[in-house]
Amino acid sequence: xxxxxxxxxxxxxxxxxxxxxxxxxxxxxxxxxxxxxxxxxxxxxxxxxxxxxxxxxxxxxxxxxxxxxxxxxxxxxxxxxxxxxxxxxxxxxxxxxxxxxxxxxxxxxxxxxxxxxxxxxxxxxxxxxxxxxxxxxxxxxxxxxxxxxxxxxxxxxxxxxxxxxxxxxxxxxxxxxxxxxxxxxxxxxxxxxxxxxxxxxxxxxxxxxxxxxxxxxxxxxxxxxxxxxxxxxxxxxxxxxxxxxxxxxxxxxxxxxxxxxxxxxxxxxxxxxxxxxxxxxxxxxxxxxxxxxxxxxxxx
Amino acid sequence: xxxxxxxxxxxxxxxxxxxxxxxxxxxxxxxxxxxxxxxxxxxxxxxxxxxxxxxxxxxxxxxxxxxxxxxxxxxxxxxxxxxxxx
Numbered sequence: 086x087x088x089x090x091x092x093x094x095x096x097x098x099x100x101x102x103x104x105x106x107x108x109x110x111x112x113x114x115x116x117x118x119x120x121x122x123x124x125x126x127x128x129x130x131x132x133x134x135x136x137x138x139x140x141x142x143x144x145x146x147x148x149x150x151x152x153x154x155x156x157x158x159x160x161x162x163x164x165x166x167x168x169x170x171x172x173x174x175x176x177x178x179x180x181x182x183x184x185x186x187x188x189x190x191x192x193x194x195x196x197x198x199x200x201x202x203x204x205x206x207x208x209x210x211x212x213x214x215x216x217x218x219x220x221x222x223x224x225x226x227x228x229x230x231x232x233x234x235x236x237x238x239x240x241x242x243x244x245x246x247x248x249x250x251x252x253x254x255x256x257x258x259x260x261x262x263x264x265x266x267x268x269x270x271x272x273x274x275x276x277x278x279x280x281x282x283x284x285x286x287x288x289x290x291x292x293x294x295x296x297x298x299x300x301x302x303x304x305x306x307x308x309x310x311x312x313x314x315x316x317x318x319x320x321x322x323x324x325x326x327x328x329x330x331x332x333x334x335x336x337x338x339x340x341x342x343x344x345x346x347x348x349x350x351x352x353x354x355x356x357x358x359x360x361x362x363x364x365x366x367x368x369x370x371x372x373x374x375x376x377x378x379x380x381x382x383x384x385x
Numbered sequence: 386x387x388x389x390x391x392x393x394x395x396x397x398x399x400x401x402x403x404x405x406x407x408x409x410x411x412x413x414x415x416x417x418x419x420x421x422x423x424x425x426x427x428x429x430x431x432x433x434x435x436x437x438x439x440x441x442x443x444x445x446x447x448x449x450x451x452x453x454x455x456x457x458x459x460x461x462x463x464x465x466x467x468x469x470x471x
Contacts, residue, residue, distance in 0.1 A: 230403075378386075381410035
């Protein structure tokens with residue numbers, strides 16, 4: 086392990102067929118599996134809003150974003166499967182049976198179109214920031230290479246989100262009010278997406294899977310998002326929020342981590358509905374997979 | 386399901402490069418999935434989709450000692466000889 090860690094510290098890149106300590110294999114696998122699950126669950130939320138998005142252009146954008154998210158899940162499941170820990174089918178089954186995890190933000194209900202905008206901006210900006218921090222210096226080659234594509238597409242999504250948020254900021258009083266309510270609902274989940282402060286001996290950092298500590302990423306996000314939201318005439322649902330008079334940095338109040346702890350047990354506000362909805366979507370499409378397999382066999 | 390590897394080539398002089406992999410039930414769907422998975426934002430103008438089992442993989446042993454001094458010229462002697470000329 087010491088030799089392996091030295092190799093990683095020198096910028097070594099690990100490929101699927103290389104020897105690697107089982108602990109590393111298991112850590113990188115779980116990390117990618119969780120990312121894949123989250124893309125998949127996010128794609129299903131996006132899908133829900135295709136018929137309800139206002140106007141043809143937004144429907145088409147929602148359609149493209151759904152394809153991107155499901156596509157990311159596909160890419161990531163392929164990369165994870167090549168680690169030989171679980172097959173793609175086992176990963177999907179574990180997700181649908183609630184045995185594995187996905188990002189906290191997809192354990193909440195999306196109530197309105199402005200909630201969907203909050204997801205598209207607040208959540209995607211947070212997800213993008215944490216993916217960029219992995220991409221920057223990730224020691225597992227296939228994951229780093231595929232993240233390039235994922236990040237490029239998440240960039241489009243975040244820009245769409247920002248565009249829609251700015252439109253709401255300049256919209257009617259009702260639109261502005263609706264957007265405010267959504268920011269109130271999604272601010273804390275977005276902040277919690279980064280997770281609690283990294284432990285001093287975090288192996289994801291030591292093995293160069295992550296390159297930045299959770300608290301640093303979270304702080305950078307806050308410095309970026311707070312002025313943007315205030316600039317749009319919105320408020321932030323944190324009574325303790327203040328700007329430091331010395332360094333000008335925004336400081337948030339104490340974070341209540343209990344919601345995240347419940348979510349990590351798949352016991353969030355919308356977890357069970359989300360999981361059963363994903364299960365239904367998967368089994369409803371069983372006949373398509375079966376038909377494709379049959380057709381392929383008939384060809385052969 | 387078979388696993389396929391996808392390679393894309395951008396316009397111009399760029400060589401083909403590996404885009405990623407996918408699972409598909411047959412070759413026809415593999416090409417369609419490859420387009421939808423890796424090429425839907427004009428990432429390339431040519432695409433190769435290869436059944437993973439058809440790839441011949443060369444490893445470190447195959448590539449060992451491939452690079453030797455006599456295949457390069459670092460120009461040091463040329464520089465010395467030029468000095469001598471003057």
